[in-house]
Amino acid sequence: DSGVTQTPKHLITATGQRVTLRCSPRSGDLSVYWYQQSLDQGLQFLIQYYNGEERAKGNILERFSAQQFPDLHSELNLSSLELGDSALYFCASSAGQGDSYEQYFGPGTRLTVT
Amino acid sequence: AQSVAQPEDQVNVAEGNPLTVKCTYSVSGNPYLFWYVQYPNRGLQFLLKYITGDNLVKGSYGFEAEFKKSQTSFHLKKPSALVSDSALYFCAVRDKTGGYNKLIFGAGTRLAVHP
Numbered sequence: 001d002s003g004v005t006q007t008p009k010h011l012i013t014a015t016g017q018r019v020t021l022r023c024s025p026r027s028g029d030l031s032v033y034w035y036q037q038s039l040d041q042g043l044q045f046l047i048q049y050y051n052g053e054e055r056a057k058g059n060i061l062e063r064f065s066a067q068q069f070p071d072l073h074s075e076l077n078l079s080s081l082e083l084g085d086s087a088l089y090f091c092a093s094s095a096g097q098g099d100s101y102e103q104y105f106g107p108g109t110r111l112t113v114t
Numbered sequence: 115a116q117s118v119a120q121p122e123d124q125v126n127v128a129e130g131n132p133l134t135v136k137c138t139y140s141v142s143g144n145p146y147l148f149w150y151v152q153y154p155n156r157g158l159q160f161l162l163k164y165i166t167g168d169n170l171v172k173g174s175y176g177f178e179a180e181f182k183k184s185q186t187s188f189h190l191k192k193p194s195a196l197v198s199d200s201a202l203y204f205c206a207v208r209d210k211t212g213g214y215n216k217l218i219f220g221a222g223t224r225l226a227v228h229p
Contacts, residue, residue: 002157033216043158043204043219056216090157102148103217105157 003027004106006091012112018079021109023091025072031055031094032074033103034066038087049074050096081113116141116209120220127195127227135190135223137205146208147188148217149179153201161203164188175199195227 003026013019025032034046036059045058049068060066063081068074078085088108094101118139127133139145146165150158162173169181179190190203202224206217 002159004157042221045216045218048216058216092158102160102163104160105150107157 002104002106004091004093004104006089006106006109008109009107010110010112012114013081014114015081015083017081017113018077019081019111021076021078021089021091021111023074023076023093023106025074025091025093026104029093029095029104030072031096031101031103032068032072033092033094034060034074034076035090035092035105036087037090037108041087043090046076078111083113086111086113116207116211116218118147118205118207118218118220120203120205120223122223123221124224124226127225129197129227129229130194133192133195133199133225133227135203135205135225137188137190137220138186139188139205139207140186141207143210145181145186145188147179147181148206148208149173149177149188149190150204150206150219151175151201152204152222158204161190195225197227197229200225200227 005024007022030051033048037043046060048056052068066076090108092103092105094103148163149161152158164171164181172178202222204222205220209218
Protein backbone atom coordinates (compact mmCIF):
# COMPACT_ATOMS: atom_id res chain seq x y z
CA ASP A 1 0.00 0.00 0.00
CA SER A 2 1.57 3.25 -1.18
CA GLY A 3 -0.45 5.48 1.14
CA VAL A 4 -2.02 7.31 -1.80
CA THR A 5 -5.78 6.88 -2.03
CA GLN A 6 -8.02 7.46 -5.00
CA THR A 7 -11.79 7.45 -5.30
CA PRO A 8 -13.79 6.10 -6.93
CA LYS A 9 -12.14 2.88 -8.09
CA HIS A 10 -14.44 2.56 -11.06
CA LEU A 11 -16.58 5.07 -12.90
CA ILE A 12 -18.93 4.44 -15.80
CA THR A 13 -20.51 7.41 -17.47
CA ALA A 14 -21.89 8.56 -20.79
CA THR A 15 -20.37 10.76 -23.46
CA GLY A 16 -20.78 14.45 -22.82
CA GLN A 17 -20.87 14.06 -19.06
CA ARG A 18 -18.54 15.47 -16.43
CA VAL A 19 -16.79 13.53 -13.66
CA THR A 20 -14.50 14.32 -10.77
CA LEU A 21 -11.71 12.02 -9.61
CA ARG A 22 -10.30 12.46 -6.15
CA CYS A 23 -6.84 11.81 -4.74
CA SER A 24 -5.41 11.98 -1.25
CA PRO A 25 -1.61 12.02 -1.18
CA ARG A 26 0.60 10.25 1.33
CA SER A 27 0.75 11.98 4.66
CA GLY A 28 3.21 14.86 4.44
CA ASP A 29 3.60 14.80 0.65
CA LEU A 30 3.18 18.21 -0.93
CA SER A 31 3.32 17.27 -4.61
CA VAL A 32 0.50 15.58 -6.48
CA TYR A 33 0.70 14.32 -10.05
CA TRP A 34 -2.00 13.03 -12.38
CA TYR A 35 -1.38 10.46 -15.09
CA GLN A 36 -3.55 8.81 -17.71
CA GLN A 37 -2.91 5.23 -18.76
CA SER A 38 -4.51 3.89 -21.92
CA LEU A 39 -3.68 1.04 -24.26
CA ASP A 40 -2.87 3.27 -27.21
CA GLN A 41 -1.12 6.15 -25.43
CA GLY A 42 0.62 4.34 -22.60
CA LEU A 43 1.26 6.24 -19.38
CA GLN A 44 0.98 9.98 -19.93
CA PHE A 45 1.71 12.75 -17.46
CA LEU A 46 -1.17 15.19 -17.19
CA ILE A 47 -0.46 17.77 -14.51
CA GLN A 48 1.41 18.43 -11.27
CA TYR A 49 0.53 20.49 -8.22
CA TYR A 50 2.82 21.47 -5.40
CA ASN A 51 1.34 22.78 -2.18
CA GLY A 52 -1.74 24.06 -3.94
CA GLU A 53 -0.07 25.59 -6.97
CA GLU A 54 0.08 24.21 -10.48
CA ARG A 55 3.71 23.44 -11.33
CA ALA A 56 3.87 21.45 -14.54
CA LYS A 57 1.54 20.56 -17.36
CA GLY A 58 1.80 17.65 -19.70
CA ASN A 59 -0.59 16.27 -22.26
CA ILE A 60 -3.71 17.52 -20.55
CA LEU A 61 -6.72 18.38 -22.68
CA GLU A 62 -8.50 21.70 -22.25
CA ARG A 63 -11.61 19.74 -21.22
CA PHE A 64 -9.66 18.50 -18.21
CA SER A 65 -8.74 20.55 -15.18
CA ALA A 66 -7.35 19.88 -11.74
CA GLN A 67 -6.80 21.56 -8.43
CA GLN A 68 -5.11 20.90 -5.12
CA PHE A 69 -6.87 22.01 -1.98
CA PRO A 70 -5.42 23.43 1.28
CA ASP A 71 -5.57 19.98 2.88
CA LEU A 72 -3.43 18.80 -0.09
CA HIS A 73 -5.97 16.46 -1.61
CA SER A 74 -6.47 16.91 -5.33
CA GLU A 75 -9.29 16.56 -7.79
CA LEU A 76 -9.15 15.96 -11.52
CA ASN A 77 -12.21 17.17 -13.40
CA LEU A 78 -13.01 15.70 -16.79
CA SER A 79 -15.77 17.31 -18.82
CA SER A 80 -17.51 16.81 -22.17
CA LEU A 81 -16.34 13.24 -21.99
CA GLU A 82 -15.58 11.32 -25.15
CA LEU A 83 -15.19 7.60 -25.73
CA GLY A 84 -11.45 8.11 -26.07
CA ASP A 85 -11.23 9.39 -22.50
CA SER A 86 -11.81 5.87 -21.23
CA ALA A 87 -8.63 5.02 -19.36
CA LEU A 88 -7.04 4.38 -16.02
CA TYR A 89 -6.26 7.62 -14.19
CA PHE A 90 -3.51 7.55 -11.61
CA CYS A 91 -2.60 10.01 -8.96
CA ALA A 92 0.90 10.02 -7.48
CA SER A 93 2.51 12.01 -4.71
CA SER A 94 6.00 12.88 -3.61
CA ALA A 95 7.51 14.63 -0.65
CA GLY A 96 8.71 17.66 -2.58
CA GLN A 97 9.39 18.75 -6.07
CA GLY A 98 13.11 18.21 -6.11
CA ASP A 99 14.90 15.86 -8.41
CA SER A 100 15.39 12.89 -6.15
CA TYR A 101 11.88 12.49 -4.85
CA GLU A 102 10.36 9.31 -6.17
CA GLN A 103 6.65 9.29 -6.78
CA TYR A 104 4.20 6.97 -5.06
CA PHE A 105 1.15 5.95 -7.02
CA GLY A 106 -2.41 5.35 -5.96
CA PRO A 107 -4.43 2.35 -7.18
CA GLY A 108 -6.07 4.35 -9.94
CA THR A 109 -9.59 5.17 -11.10
CA ARG A 110 -10.84 3.23 -14.09
CA LEU A 111 -13.05 5.47 -16.20
CA THR A 112 -15.32 3.96 -18.81
CA VAL A 113 -17.17 6.32 -21.12
CA THR A 114 -20.06 4.71 -23.02
CA ALA B 115 13.29 16.31 -25.06
CA GLN B 116 13.79 13.61 -22.48
CA SER B 117 12.70 10.11 -23.45
CA VAL B 118 13.07 6.48 -22.55
CA ALA B 119 12.74 3.42 -24.74
CA GLN B 120 11.88 -0.09 -23.71
CA PRO B 121 12.68 -2.13 -26.81
CA GLU B 122 10.88 -5.29 -25.75
CA ASP B 123 7.10 -5.52 -25.40
CA GLN B 124 7.42 -8.81 -23.56
CA VAL B 125 10.15 -10.82 -21.88
CA ASN B 126 9.69 -14.50 -21.10
CA VAL B 127 11.83 -16.17 -18.47
CA ALA B 128 11.78 -19.52 -16.71
CA GLU B 129 11.51 -19.43 -12.94
CA GLY B 130 14.93 -19.50 -11.32
CA ASN B 131 16.69 -18.02 -14.34
CA PRO B 132 18.16 -14.53 -14.38
CA LEU B 133 16.04 -11.83 -15.96
CA THR B 134 16.83 -8.58 -17.72
CA VAL B 135 14.37 -5.88 -18.76
CA LYS B 136 15.97 -3.32 -21.03
CA CYS B 137 15.74 0.44 -20.95
CA THR B 138 17.63 3.10 -22.86
CA TYR B 139 17.30 6.80 -22.34
CA SER B 140 17.87 10.12 -24.04
CA VAL B 141 18.30 13.16 -21.83
CA SER B 142 20.10 16.44 -21.75
CA GLY B 143 22.23 16.71 -18.67
CA ASN B 144 22.53 14.10 -15.96
CA PRO B 145 19.81 11.47 -16.07
CA TYR B 146 17.60 10.66 -13.12
CA LEU B 147 16.22 7.21 -13.85
CA PHE B 148 13.54 5.08 -12.23
CA TRP B 149 11.97 1.67 -12.48
CA TYR B 150 8.36 0.98 -11.53
CA VAL B 151 6.33 -2.22 -11.56
CA GLN B 152 2.59 -2.56 -12.14
CA TYR B 153 0.73 -5.67 -11.07
CA PRO B 154 -2.71 -6.40 -12.58
CA ASN B 155 -5.38 -3.94 -11.45
CA ARG B 156 -2.89 -2.12 -9.24
CA GLY B 157 -1.06 1.19 -9.32
CA LEU B 158 2.61 1.52 -10.08
CA GLN B 159 5.07 0.60 -7.37
CA PHE B 160 8.49 2.21 -7.10
CA LEU B 161 11.34 -0.31 -7.44
CA LEU B 162 14.55 1.71 -7.59
CA LYS B 163 16.19 4.87 -8.83
CA TYR B 164 19.51 6.16 -10.05
CA ILE B 165 20.38 9.73 -9.20
CA THR B 166 24.12 9.70 -8.75
CA GLY B 167 26.82 7.53 -7.23
CA ASP B 168 27.23 3.79 -7.73
CA ASN B 169 26.26 2.59 -11.16
CA LEU B 170 24.69 -0.55 -9.70
CA VAL B 171 21.51 0.32 -7.87
CA LYS B 172 19.71 -2.15 -5.63
CA GLY B 173 15.98 -1.94 -5.11
CA SER B 174 12.93 -3.72 -3.81
CA TYR B 175 12.12 -7.43 -4.19
CA GLY B 176 15.72 -8.36 -5.12
CA PHE B 177 15.81 -6.21 -8.25
CA GLU B 178 18.79 -4.17 -9.30
CA ALA B 179 19.66 -1.96 -12.23
CA GLU B 180 22.93 -0.97 -13.81
CA PHE B 181 23.46 2.53 -15.11
CA LYS B 182 25.78 2.61 -18.12
CA LYS B 183 26.35 6.13 -19.32
CA SER B 184 28.36 5.13 -22.40
CA GLN B 185 25.46 2.98 -23.59
CA THR B 186 22.72 5.29 -22.26
CA SER B 187 21.14 2.25 -20.67
CA PHE B 188 19.53 1.41 -17.36
CA HIS B 189 18.58 -2.25 -17.57
CA LEU B 190 16.63 -3.90 -14.76
CA LYS B 191 17.97 -7.25 -13.54
CA LYS B 192 17.27 -10.00 -11.07
CA PRO B 193 19.51 -13.03 -10.52
CA SER B 194 16.68 -15.53 -10.05
CA ALA B 195 13.17 -14.88 -11.36
CA LEU B 196 10.02 -15.78 -9.47
CA VAL B 197 6.59 -16.46 -10.95
CA SER B 198 5.34 -13.64 -8.73
CA ASP B 199 7.62 -11.22 -10.62
CA SER B 200 5.28 -11.48 -13.60
CA ALA B 201 4.01 -7.94 -14.14
CA LEU B 202 4.36 -4.85 -16.29
CA TYR B 203 7.61 -2.95 -15.81
CA PHE B 204 8.12 0.71 -16.62
CA CYS B 205 11.35 2.63 -16.95
CA ALA B 206 11.08 6.38 -16.41
CA VAL B 207 13.29 9.45 -16.65
CA ARG B 208 12.93 12.68 -14.78
CA ASP B 209 12.02 15.56 -17.08
CA LYS B 210 13.32 18.81 -15.64
CA THR B 211 11.92 21.01 -18.39
CA GLY B 212 10.75 24.21 -16.79
CA GLY B 213 12.52 23.22 -13.60
CA TYR B 214 9.77 20.96 -12.39
CA ASN B 215 9.60 17.34 -11.46
CA LYS B 216 7.68 15.09 -13.84
CA LEU B 217 8.32 11.59 -15.07
CA ILE B 218 8.44 10.45 -18.66
CA PHE B 219 7.61 6.75 -18.87
CA GLY B 220 8.57 4.14 -21.40
CA ALA B 221 5.90 2.04 -23.06
CA GLY B 222 6.37 -0.76 -20.57
CA THR B 223 7.63 -4.33 -20.81
CA ARG B 224 5.50 -7.25 -19.78
CA LEU B 225 7.53 -9.83 -17.88
CA ALA B 226 6.20 -13.37 -17.87
CA VAL B 227 7.95 -15.84 -15.59
CA HIS B 228 7.02 -19.43 -16.31
CA PRO B 229 7.15 -22.22 -13.70
